[in-house]
Amino acid sequence: MPRSDRPPLRDALRALPATALAAVAAGGAIGASARYGIATALPAEPGAFDLATFLTNTTGGLLIGALMATLTEIRPGPHWVRPFLGVGVLGGFTTFSTYIAGIGRALDAQAALLALGYAFATIAAALTAAAAGMWTARRLIATARREGP
Template sequence: MTDRPIDPDVDLHVPAQRTELHWPVLAAIAAGGALGALARYAVQTALPAAPGGFPWATFWINVSGCLLIGGLMVVITEVRRAHPLVRPFLGVGVLGWFTTFSAYVVDVLRVVGAGAPVTGLAYLVGTMVAALVAVAAGMWLTRRVTGAPAVAR
């Protein structure tokens, strides 16, 4: 186990960090979020879902984003120390806004409301399973590529 804090940007044990605003962190998240949201919009525009059809765009956005988040977290916590704004920019901003689990819930309701409850259930369960597998796969693959040891937690 590492002695580095889980969130290197804010240490809530430091009273001053509980109340002060972190403008550079917020700016990094906002800039990354704009890029991630634009990328998500592009994918969803390119792959529209038919009413009652499986929402493939949102599915692949969430799964690929989870794969990348798994890899990113290994790189910045196990492989090398990253600049303090890398995780907020890439993890929370770009990938956090690229993945769209709120749209996932809306898609489930839309599909079920269109009279396709089996498709909705498959999408509901399939996305969660695929997203969790993708995070683990991203971590595993990144450790294999970088030679980082698996960290026992």
């Protein structure tokens, strides 16, 4: 039963500008295609470490951190930039569902230690990469501001 204090999803989607929804959709197609390309290039065997998803989520975390720091420290840019790049491209590129499926494949292959290590390593690497992306972007921005135009 839906909560009465929340608008139905249909109403919430109608409240968003069509350009934001189009930006998310277009960016998502790009990001998901890139993720698919990496997964195809680096397929994971059952019971093996899913390197493609690990690299995708770690790289995506780094880029999300850098993007969000840049958009907040410098300027937000056009209204479609955050939905296109942050939610669309990088949201479509990173993947929680494939990460969970990789854990499940490892468990199905009786590789519980691998599943546990993969679960923690991926989250730790992605969060560390996001923090590193934010830190690096902020340092580069501060250096550019000190050096001037």
